[in-house]
Amino acid sequence: MKMMAVFRTPKKLNRSFTVSFLLFVLLALFGSFMALPLIYAVNNAFKPLDELFIFPPRFFVNNPTLDNFYDLLALMGNSWVPLSRYLANTLLITIVGTAGHILLASAAAYPLAKYRFLGSKTLFSIVVLSLMFSPHVTAIPNYMVMSWLGWINTHASIIVPSLAFPLGLFLMKQFMEQIPDALLEAAKIDGANEYRIYWSIVMPNVKPAWLTLMILQFPMLWGTDGGSFIYSENLKTLHYALGQITLGGIARAGVGAAVALILMIVPISLFIISQSSVIQTMATSGMKD
């Protein structure tokens, strides 16, 4: 009886202890299914070669070592295009693409969220409709548009389309709707024009939404390998370069594991920093009837 009292949480409305316990067991079970591959990835990166190929395979590392990372550096140091070049390409695409997306999406979201004017409803409906199909649908004509613009084999072919992904505009607009109208009216009376209102009233008030757009946009651009648009080796991304290493198979198993860790750690850390803002934005993400 005393044990039970320890386990029992303070009495909550509509909650029985047994069901709560069972649900949490379920959560723990599936939580480990979600987490195990990632933990495995982390462990693998620190395994020395003999532990990577042990039979039966071991889950956790016994003698952690940084050898895989040194191997990676050595390998990349010898490559034809230096590692820093790939990194610079990825950083350029990711930073410009993410910042530009936040800027353009919020500039477009502000009028749509706060005013009704000719075409505002239609435009927003088209954006919502475009959430319902994936970019794969437009891959063929996109390639033609790119070649018509002469953007094949440039970073613009990756960056520019990503600036106008519909999800960002949708989330930004839903979040902006909760900015009180009185705030905007007051600014107008004080003589601020629309651009000023957008820049110094609306933007500072939607900081949580910036971070949300960032967390959605960043991993996508960070993980891009250039697709069918980029051919030149010196324009390729970090993800492409590291993907080539993992294609080395058994011979590159250790380095591949180090690569996997590097690729996953960046977006995950970003999410840890921005989590509470993201949740705050997502609360307004609903689709109205």
Place this chain on the structure above:
Amino acid sequence: MQAETTAQAIKGSIHPKKRSRLAYVRNELKRNKHYYILMSPYMIIFFLFTVIPVVFSLGLSFFYFNMLEFPRFVGWQNYSRLFLNDDIFMIALKNTFMFAVITGPVSYIACFVFAWIINELAPKVRAFMTLIFYAPAISGNVFFIWLIVFSGDSYGYLNGFLMKTGFILEPIQWLLDEKYILTIVMIVQLWLSLGTSFLAFIAGLQTIDRTLVEAGAVDGIKNRWQELWFITLPSMRPQLLFGAVMQITASFAVADISIALAGFPSVNYAAHTVVTHLMDFGTIRFEMGYASAIATVLFGLMIGTNMLTQKMLRKIGE
């Protein structure tokens, strides 16, 4: 005299109306020009890379076009070939439907159920569990870790485990066997599918009005299941609608994972999807008209399913 005034009246009644409509548009454009200017950069890019391509793709699907010769009009030929003469498209369509029917709903329900359980936890634990469930969705292409798990030799984690425990004597070629590959792609797809909608559900659950729950208790709601059905689900309808769109679209667009795990093309096309079929014709065979027909079918499937689901979900709590 009278005729003149009538004529004038008629003139007055027709022309100014036409002009007023034009004037209304012009006036509206002028009055709101700042809004249009603010929206223009986004909208130009959006139309150039999303709206126009959809229309263009629709049109192109009636042509034969190989990027070299001038497009040749072929009518419905691409579509008839797609549905009557392309056995591999049928496999792709079947697999895509499997994803839409199994991984779509399962991941949607999983997103909600886990968000719902996580919401009961203390704030610190809640943040941690959210991270655990969301991390696979943003960890990029780390799903190639599953390649090691399902590796076909005895160093593969699953093979090693099963051989050690004596379930199998020889390693199984998980990724090269038609029997297993689709299931494996589905499992990995589910693993990464707790994304945007999961976050939307977590957020939605946190904003539910507590007084509703208390009022419900007075009205005779006794356990968590009744609370879930009568209070939680109806209050979350907007997020549920949004989540459905995200999950459905994702489940129809499975391609990268299939390619990474099963190869391109997969063994006997066992993990071929509509999107990989589209890539095959678009980026390898350069039959752009035919690829556009595939894209158009995919577009119709995605929009149709989404519309239907939206209609169904709007009935929750009514």
